[in-house]
Amino acid sequence: VNLSFLVLCEWVSEYVKVGRILSNIFDIQAYPSHHQQVLTLVYEKTFELMELFAGKGKELILDFKAVAFGKIKSKTINAKHICLLSNCLSVVSKIA
Amino acid sequence: MLLPEKLDTLGLRDKQQKALALLQSTRQQVITKLSAILSFKTDSQIAEFLKGGGELSGKTSNSLVGLFLQMVEITDEYLVGEEVRQVLKAAFQSLTQKYITHLLLKGGKQTAEVEILIEKLKFLKKYFPEEYDTLLQ
Numbered sequence: 001v002n003l004s005f006l007v008l009c010e011w012v013s014e015y016v017k018v019g020r021i022l023s024n025i026f027d028i029q030a031y032p033s034h035h036q037q038v039l040t041l042v043y044e045k046t047f048e049l050m051e052l053f054a055g056k057g058k059e060l061i062l063d064f065k066a067v068a069f070g071k072i073k074s075k076t077i078n079a080k081h082i083c084l085l086s087n088c089l090s091v092v093s094k095i096a
Numbered sequence: 097m098l099l100p101e102k103l104d105t106l107g108l109r110d111k112q113q114k115a116l117a118l119l120q121s122t123r124q125q126v127i128t129k130l131s132a133i134l135s136f137k138t139d140s141q142i143a144e145f146l147k148g149g150g151e152l153s154g155k156t157s158n159s160l161v162g163l164f165l166q167m168v169e170i171t172d173e174y175l176v177g178e179e180v181r182q183v184l185k186a187a188f189q190s191l192t193q194k195y196i197t198h199l200l201l202k203g204g205k206q207t208a209e210v211e212i213l214i215e216k217l218k219f220l221k222k223y224f225p226e227e228y229d230t231l232l233q
Contacts, residue, residue: 036105040107040108043103043111044108044111047108047112047115048111051115051118054115054122057122058122058126061126061129062129082129082133083130086127086177086179087180090123090177093116096112096115
């Protein structure tokens with residue numbers, strides 16, 4: 001969950017950067033449709049990533065797949081792992 | 097994120113709502129799971145423990161101690177969310193009212209073990225001061 005969360009943050013940040021750069025290239029007044037397309041794409045992808053994170057978090061923790069992947073030290077999912085996912089989902093919800 | 101009006105202009109409101117709904121649903125499932133681990137399981141195990149004569153030894157008792165330790169593992173950083181705090185509070189109340197009180201009344205060796213557990217749960221005082229003080233009494 002930690003790793004997934006960090007990757008999510010990184011990707012969101014990259015999308016926002018790409019959005020900013022492209023927005024700067026396309027003058028808003030001169031090319032309003034291009035600007036709008038870029039913004040739409042950036043936010044579409046960001047929302048998709050958030051959905052993906054929720055799905056993967058559920059798989060890893062609630063469906064116990066993190067145990068099978070050997071990504072956690074303990075033999076089972078415990079309260080601490082669930083709390084971590086809860087906190088990450090809370091942060092992502094606030095961003096959305 | 098963008099302002100709601102901007103999201104509407106770009107036709108992204110549905111996408112945002114879909115993502116938020118999925119995040120909310122997953123959060124709910126997470127809290128249900130946490131509650132099952134800490135509260136429901138605790139209640140059923142305490143009932144089983146008391147039904148079996150309420151002795152400290154035995155598998156059920158060990159499981160209860162395991163639940164205590166899981167609570168200890170949820171350090172300050174995980175108590176930021178209100179939902180997590182509510183679940184932990186319910187579990188903490190169950191354990192203190194039913195389990196610890198029972199063990200303390202029995203006295204002897206069990207009293208010392210309970211005191212160690214209470215010390216380990218000290219960090220919870222910050223969040224549940226009344227419940228913790230009740231426990232100390």
